[in-house]
Amino acid sequence: MPVTKQKSANVSQRGAPNHKDERVRRTRKRIDAAFVDLLHRRAYGNIRVSEIARKAGVGRPTFYAHYATKDDLLRSQFERIIAPLIRGIASDSPTIDATDFLAHVGGSQHFYRALMGPDGGTAPRVLRDCLQTRVRELLAMDSAVESGLAQSATTRFVAASLLALVECWIEQRTRETPQQVQAIFSGLVSPGLRQLRRAQAV
Numbered sequence: 001m002p003v004t005k006q007k008s009a010n011v012s013q014r015g016a017p018n019h020k021d022e023r024v025r026r027t028r029k030r031i032d033a034a035f036v037d038l039l040h041r042r043a044y045g046n047i048r049v050s051e052i053a054r055k056a057g058v059g060r061p062t063f064y065a066h067y068a069t070k071d072d073l074l075r076s077q078f079e080r081i082i083a084p085l086i087r088g089i090a091s092d093s094p095t096i097d098a099t100d101f102l103a104h105v106g107g108s109q110h111f112y113r114a115l116m117g118p119d120g121g122t123a124p125r126v127l128r129d130c131l132q133t134r135v136r137e138l139l140a141m142d143s144a145v146e147s148g149l150a151q152s153a154t155t156r157f158v159a160a161s162l163l164a165l166v167e168c169w170i171e172q173r174t175r176e177t178p179q180q181v182q183a184i185f186s187g188l189v190s191p192g193l194r195q196l197r198r199a200q201a202v
Contacts, residue, residue, distance in 0.1 A: 024066070027056075027058060027062065027066060028066055030056040030057060030058065031052060031053075031056045031058065031063060031066060031067070031073065032073075032077060033056070034052050034053075034055035034056035035047075035052050035056075035073055035074075035077070036077075036111070037055065038051060038052060038055060039111055039114045039115070040110060040111065040114070042114065042119075043113075043114045043115075043117055043118075043119030043120060043121070044070075044074070044114055044115050044119070044120050044121050044122075044123040045119040045120055045121025045122070045123070046119055046121075047070065048070075049063055049064075049069075049070050052070070052073070071122055071123075071126050074115075074123060074126050074127075075126055075129075075130055078126070078127065078130040079130065079133075082101060082104065082130070083130065083133075083134045083137075085098070085100035085101040085103075085104055086098045086100075086101045086131075086134050086135075086138070086162075087100075087138070088138035088139075088141055095186050095189070095190045095193060096135065096138055096158060096162075096185075096189065096193070097182065098162055098182055098185055099178050099179060099182045100178075101162075102166070102169075102178035102181045102182055102185075103178040105166055105169070105170070105178075106169075106177075106178050106181075109170055109173075112166065112170055113170055115127060116166070116167055116170060124163070127163060128159060128160065128163055131159035131162055131163055132155055132156060132159040134159075135155045135158045135159045135162075136151075136155045139151055139154065139155060139196075150196050151196065154192055154193065154196045157189070157192055158189045158192070158193070161185065161188045161189050162185060162189075165181060165184060165185055165188070169181055
C-alpha cells in the first residue's frame with residue numbers, strides 16, 4: 001500500500017509541471033489574442049492593461065504574472081513573431097533581408113498604424129528597440145564584424161532606416177510590394193554594412 005501511494009505521488013508530481021506549463025501557455029495565448037484584437041480597433045497608446053486583461057478573461061494580477069507592462073507584452077510578441085521574419089544574408093556584400101517582415105506589414109497595415117500612428121504612445125520606441133536588438137543579433141553572426149562603436153552606430157542606423165521606411169510606406173499608403181520596399185531598404189543600408197565590414201577588416 002505505501003508503495004502504491006508513493007508511486008501515485010511521484011506520477012502526480014511529474015505531471016504537475018506539464019499541466020502548469022500548459023495552463024501558462026493557454027493564459028498567454030488568451031492575453032496575446034486579446035491584445036491583437038484591441039489593436040485592430042484602436043491605437044496602442046489608447047489601450048490599457050485592464051482592458052487587455054478583461055478581454056482575455058483574466059485579472060490584472062494574472063496579466064502582471066505574465067508580463068511586467070503593456071510594452072513588455074508588445075516586446076514579447078515582436079521577439080516571438082516578428083523578429084524571425086528579419087534575416088541576415090551572409091555574402092561578400094552583407095545585407096539584411098526584411099522582405100518577410102515587410103510582407104507582414106503590408107498585410108497588417110491597420111495593426112502597424114495602431115502602433116506607429118499619432119496615438120501610438122510608447123510603441124514606436126519599443127519597436128525601435130526591438131529592431132535594434134534584432135539587427136545587433138544579425139550583425140553578431142557575421143564573423144567579420146566585431147562589436148564596438150562602428151557596429152553600435154550601424155545597428156542604430158539600420159534599425160532606424162527600416163522603421164522610417166515602414167512609417168513612410170504606411171503613411172503614404174503607396175502600392176509598392178514588399179520586394180520593392182526591401183530594394184529601397186537595401187539601397188539605403190547596404191553601403192553602410194559594406195563599409196562596416198571593411199572598417200572592421202582593417
